[in-house]
Amino acid sequence: MKFKFNALAMACALATVSVSAHAVTEISWWHSMAGALGDRVNGLADEFNKSQTEFKVVPVYKGAYDEAMAAATAAYRAGNAPDILQVFEVGTATMMYSKGAIKPVSEVMKLAGEPFDPSAYVPAIGGYYAAPKGAGLLSLPFNSSTTVMFYNKDMFTKAGLDPNKPPVTWTELAADAAKLKASGAKCGYTTTWQSWVELESFSTWHNVEFASKNNGFDGLDTRLKFNSPLHVKHIENLANWAKQGLFTYAGRKDEATSKFYSGECGLLTGSSSSYADIAKNSKFKFGIATLPYYNDVPGAPQNTMIGGASLWVMGGKKTEDYKGVAKFFKFLSKPEVQAKWHQETGYLPTTLAAYDITRKSGFYDRNPGTDVPVKQMITKTTDKSRGIRLGNMPQIRTIIDEELENVWTGKITAKQALDTAVERGNLLLERFEKTNK
């Protein structure tokens, strides 16, 4: 039975810009890029608008990722959805299973008769947003980041460590953190986004499943599996390091970044897109290195997980609108445009061509370390490392945050926490399965 949703609480969604001028078709684009990134997004739209006269892309900042997505779901129910919506990676499953609400990018391109080659994308990125059974791309990869490690070279020197030799394995990281502490550092190692770094990316990096059915890629009846002995061992290690003062927990989001650039912590794992922030705020030399791994795990290191967001096309629009969207996406996919976006923002180049342009221009030589995330991602992906695509993923992350915090405070053991998180998360997956039959 279908019920039409009532739009009362969603009145805010009426703010959609949909007034169109005479001949020009307006394409609305809701995004979550604030500050300098927002300026860059406006720049992209301007550049596109000047390049032709038929369409006009209107970017609208709609708050943080989760806020923009909530606004768009409400707007869709009220019949006012934007043409293009930027959605964070954990919202992917919600978008792809919402029948009718979205139109796959490959279909849009086909409809508009624009040539489009999904294989031009970096495999780890293209694969993440690919439709099942090789039916093209669901959304357009736009701003992708991944997990890397930053380290403070000055603090390394002070602690008697080689500033050009960042730790490669977790064991080395613990030893280095201990030396940093011994040399008077307030904190050795810290991390942002613990679920993403210590469990999600950790899984793909070690080529172990985070969830069954290839992390949800192969069906809705997927269940969480991040309570394997390897995962438990890692969280146990972190808990021990926390007890010894080597690992400091700073918060659920990116609070740890400020602990790094204030010189408090010598080692930080987090998003490659923190680069701009760290470069701007730190008064010391820092290096970028790959995420640590356990060298006794076969297949490690594989590739890290992507973060960031992609662009989704909303369903139920006029053909004319889709033609405009396709034109704009073609513009965004141009290697030069991609390369410029990558260099200016610290996000990954999403196409291999954009990576080549950037490499040949000498950008990586001028900005050492900026190619680490790219190299981490360009490695061939496996079915277990393509990414994680689960329904209700934002809520599952919250559950993981809650349970891990109980480990850091010493209330429960790593095993108990991961078992409980898996159990609670599976209830959400069942619920998602039910609503998306």
Add this chain to the structure above:
Amino acid sequence: MEKRARFKSAWLPYALVAPQIIVTLLFFVWPAVQAMYQSMLLQDAFGGYSEFVWFDNFRTLFADSNYLGSFKTTAVFSVLVAVLGLSLSLILAAFADRVAKGAAVYKTFLIWPYAVSPVVVGVLWMFMLSPTLGIVSHWLHYIGIDWNHVLNGRHAMILIVIAAVWKQVSYNFLFFLAGLQSIPKSLLEAAAIDGAGPVKRFATIVFPLLSPTTFFLLVVNIVYAFFDTFAIIEATTQGGPGKDTEILVYKVFNDGFKGGDLGGAAAQSVILMTIVIVLTVVQFKYVEKKVQYA
């Protein structure tokens, strides 16, 4: 001679109350009915799939021990916010009532926080108490308190209570001050002549006369703690560490708006609404008996 105006018209009284009724229907009754209906739906975020499941959402909630735990958290939080908020603002109002010089300046400063949005209030206190950068946590460190609301549940609770109270004190203060100023001076003077000291005068005359105001504020503050504080929590602790600061309304916001689970969130808000209705009824039935309307 009777002063009261009399209207012969049959429809005028209805017309006069109509705006109020319409507003109530439109902004309270209708959404409430909608929420009850939605609480029995299982939907995906975009509303493409929708199934009527009767009380399944409620059953899921009450089978979740974490949800039951957040009742206790909510009780602790709202009692602290109401009690601290009311007593602090009563003290401030009593002082402001006594000052002769510069009273307007004090009042302005005390009313100021009310104009600040809850998110800003949360962020402000979070910065002052941030374990690394915060100025207050820096002072606390000197007196031997290692402040860390990121990992210490009690600290996190104190943080959100401080932020919630700080914002609400202004509102309470306004009402208390108005109440204090409407107490007849002659009563207090008579008591003073009879030899009653300031404390005795406050306890036996001022406070009883303030009881209608206090009662009203008690209801308002409980409702505030229950419904208006999710922004503070979102900006500071996000319900953590663990689930130590996850109050009911924050879970509604988190599941509904961030998780896209509208059925579950609607069920929670129906429960929340029921609790507040019951609390209000209890307050009016039992606490109000102690109130003396002049």
